[in-house]
Amino acid sequence: MAKFVVVALVVGLVLWLMFGRRGRAGSPSPTPRRRGPEDMITCAHCGVHLPRSEALVAAGRAYCSEAHRDAGPRVDG
Template identity: 45%
Template structure:
């Protein structure tokens, strides 16, 4: 009976050591999966603040701005 308890403890310890960590992907062998590309950054034409292209506001000439007030003010 004591050997069964020892085997059970060893199995639990091994399972705790080899289980995937919370932030770790389940497929360790795969490379590049689940990675996103960095967002393209643009500079505000008024204040030169860097922001992602998706968050920028553009004027009719295609210049990026960080907000509506700077877009209305125009470039420096």
């Protein structure tokens, strides 16, 4: 009988630690929800596609990184 009480207490403690702390001030906030689909654009230097919010824009052209923005648009030839 004593074993059953100890096992029940341990299971109860584990469940309380897993689920009992939700909603308290110290708990992490829930993950933010994603917004709807985002426009994809092409880097003017390398041609990679990336979300508009992550692009760096210079002189009306979008780039995927500072290095490509500094290098400028790709010149074919």
